[in-house]
Amino acid sequence: MSVPAVAAPLSSAARAQRLLRRSAAAWLACAALGQVLFALYVAVFYGRATLAGQPQRWNAVMPHGYQPGATAFNAVLAVHLLLAAAIVIAGLMQLLPPLRRAAPALHRWVGRGYVLAAALLALGGLSMVWIRGGAAGDTAQHLGTSLNALLVLWFAAAAWWQAWQGRIGAHRPWALRLFLAVSGVWFFRIGLMLWVVINQGPAGFDPDRFTGPALTTLAFAQTLLPLALLELYLRAQRQGTVWRAWLGSGLLGLAALLTLAGSVAAAALMWWPPLAS
Numbered sequence: 001m002s003v004p005a006v007a008a009p010l011s012s013a014a015r016a017q018r019l020l021r022r023s024a025a026a027w028l029a030c031a032a033l034g035q036v037l038f039a040l041y042v043a044v045f046y047g048r049a050t051l052a053g054q055p056q057r058w059n060a061v062m063p064h065g066y067q068p069g070a071t072a073f074n075a076v077l078a079v080h081l082l083l084a085a086a087i088v089i090a091g092l093m094q095l096l097p098p099l100r101r102a103a104p105a106l107h108r109w110v111g112r113g114y115v116l117a118a119a120l121l122a123l124g125g126l127s128m129v130w131i132r133g134g135a136a137g138d139t140a141q142h143l144g145t146s147l148n149a150l151l152v153l154w155f156a157a158a159a160w161w162q163a164w165q166g167r168i169g170a171h172r173p174w175a176l177r178l179f180l181a182v183s184g185v186w187f188f189r190i191g192l193m194l195w196v197v198i199n200q201g202p203a204g205f206d207p208d209r210f211t212g213p214a215l216t217t218l219a220f221a222q223t224l225l226p227l228a229l230l231e232l233y234l235r236a237q238r239q240g241t242v243w244r245a246w247l248g249s250g251l252l253g254l255a256a257l258l259t260l261a262g263s264v265a266a267a268a269l270m271w272w273p274p275l276a277s
Ligand code: HEM
Pocket: 042, 061, 062, 063, 064, 065, 080, 081, 083, 084, 085, 087, 118, 121, 122, 124, 125, 126, 128, 129, 134, 135, 136, 145, 146, 148, 149, 152, 181, 182, 183, 185
């Protein structure tokens, strides 16, 4: 008599790792939704104004963005906006395992473009903040965004170098750090809108001058908080400890909910109104 095969029960460590993977996938799904909405806003709002030959309409959302006569910096901003929409979509493509497996050459080419675009965004952003001037926010916020730019440059170089050397195991954490740092400006927007919704209005900052402790904190947290969570996730995966995996899963689950709520809030309050007007 043949005995039907019964799958061996998973150990608690394996169950914890499975939950960790699923929590990370849930966060990524929420982030993908929010990032696609952001990319759509950038492409439609700025694309429409540019194609109509009216770049001055960009200033409906960034008062000092387009400056008549400042040809070089207007070009820097135009490239910045074009790359912003493209890099968001490219980043999500790079993270899809089936696409990586099915088309490794595409992953390599998109990766090279991603690293180049990330460097141009960071350098263009730094030049607008410190040379052109007039960017929204105060010096403390500019320091937070500049830290983001420096980390983007560092992670882009490290992710590219490891891939170039063929060290895929070492490439992965740098590529994930790069993805999160590049997403910093998006984290800022969804974080801000979530904060406004929770407090039912601007709290801890002056909305007219766009300054205040809440914005300064967010300018640094946009980069440092997601990176801290990533390090915890990578450690939980590497070490396989059950409690670390549970902790990582819990935090990623919470992050998924906050990301979803922040994305919906940003889409409704920040990205949809300029498209509808
Ligand atoms: C790396 C990914 C980045 C993306 C995807 C991105 C995206 C954008 C977008 C969409 C805008 C238009 C504003 C809006 O409609 O919300 C913008 C403007 C701007 N960005 Fe970035 N950005 C990135 C990095 C940076 C960095 C690292 C800096 C600074 C160091 C920076 C500085 C600026 C400045 C100064 C503006 C013009 C805003 C103004 O003049 O008030 N960006 N960026």
